[in-house]
Amino acid sequence: MGKNNYLKLLGILIVVAVAPLIIKGDYYLSILVFMGINSMVVIGLSLLMGYAGQISLGHAAFFGIGAYSTGVLTTQFGFSIYSAFLSGLLLSAGVAIIIGIPALRLKGHYLAIATLGIGEIVFIIFNEMIGLTGGPSGLSNIPPFHVGNYQFTLSIQYYYLVWVTLFVLIWFSLNVIHSRVGRALKAMHGSELAASAMGVNLSAHKIQVFVLSACYASIAGSIYAHFVSFIAPNNFALMTSIMFLVMGVVGGLYNIWGALMGASLITFLPECLRVFKDFDILIYGAILLMILLFMPEGFLVGIPALFRKYFK
């Protein structure tokens, strides 16, 4: 995995441990929780899009499947939170396989449209299966996460839960990237023709990484459901998928760290822009536009590059 990445992981660990000592208050801690949740999804997207070169405009669907599995199974069927979580994970993986087999035969724009359609279908299911999901008015009273008798009720508890989980996911992702599987994914992105000439089973690897990224989104969704305790279909609509994509693109998808930074920035940015009152969305748009225009590879790569260009 490389010394560099271990140092970065260690750095994150320290920042995560120290942050709550400086950042106090439920409001700020909950933003940090959302940062972590979004990062999980975006890191999965980074593996899928940045490394393997496959696009998804429907990842909110897997985020939603995780959240609704946890919500529905715990509130209506008396599942334990763990079995609900695992069911969500399996369901997301299953849906990803069933969808992935036909959809991943498509490329570029076609795959984008297909995944967008999948997101919409799942969104409609959340809306229409009122008996299970509560329909548009949402699902409430989702129990908090707990380990034995230890209940997670405070933001600070979720903060540690989310960031420790995220830490494990980052570690897993970095290991995958620096392995035979990761090289096969990158090779596929570079040249499908050459990758298959190297014995890489393209469709198997595409489905594998699609399922993996769906699982990341599902894990994030389950934790999200426990944390907010109320979910509605609108949390998992097309805009959410687009937001995940924007986070990835802004931070830089060809890089796990970029995905992390992008998710953190885009989660935090709207909160910073509150001071601008009604103009916040305008400034938000302007910032996104600037990043995409001047740092098409994301700001993690882009900012150092701009520095080199103008200060050297």
Place this chain on the structure above:
Amino acid sequence: MTTNQLILKTEHLQKVFGGLMAIASLSFEVREGQIKSIIGPNGAGKTTLFNLITGVHPTTAGKIFFQGKVINGLKPYVIARLGISMTFQTVELFPQMTVLENVMVGCHPRSRAGLFSSGFRLPHMKKEEKWIRDESFEKLGMVGLQEKASLPAGSLPLGEQKILEILRALSTGPKLVLLDEPAAGLNKVETQKMADLIYSIRDRGITILLIEHDMSLVMKVSDEIIVINYGEMIAEGPPALIQNDQRVIEAYLGGETDYA
């Protein structure tokens, strides 16, 4: 040489693109340890032939045998794992990956680690990763590319990219290597290096099928040559014979009788 076993054989191989007959009815044999070249004018169907053998294009009719087994209809990655590897006319490296990683990708068919053992860095994966890295680095040393191991492959000059592509193909552990114009665009010195590399591949017991327009290279390294034109074989034999073959000369220069 002729006593060696057959490694590749085609029987009445045919490929039609739309209405265009790219390969008409091609039957030939390649024996183990040979360097066999395929020459012919542009558009003769040479690269198409390679794409049929490696499974990139499906055949229209005919059969391809590799070590006695029919391989047409198999997916490219399956054929690669059976032991046929190729390099491309237009270099197809993975440009964003490093020089070393490109060679490491080549080890894919000879390694096992899956998603879980990679993600959790299980002991057998770590062990496998180590030999892949060591062996690939060693391979780079054979052609003097070790200092450039961590550069992106896309940043190498063309000559080195072509050599890297061959190294990558060799990493798959092939029994047969298909080289599509390895000397195209290379200068004299680089071409000489390429010839040496081709010999060293053969000396390791790997059979080579070569497409090349540089005739001095072809005549020097080949054991046997097949000449094709309009998807049909017009001559086959050792270099000395091919050089003086009337049909070959006509195919390349145009026959005098045509204008009579």
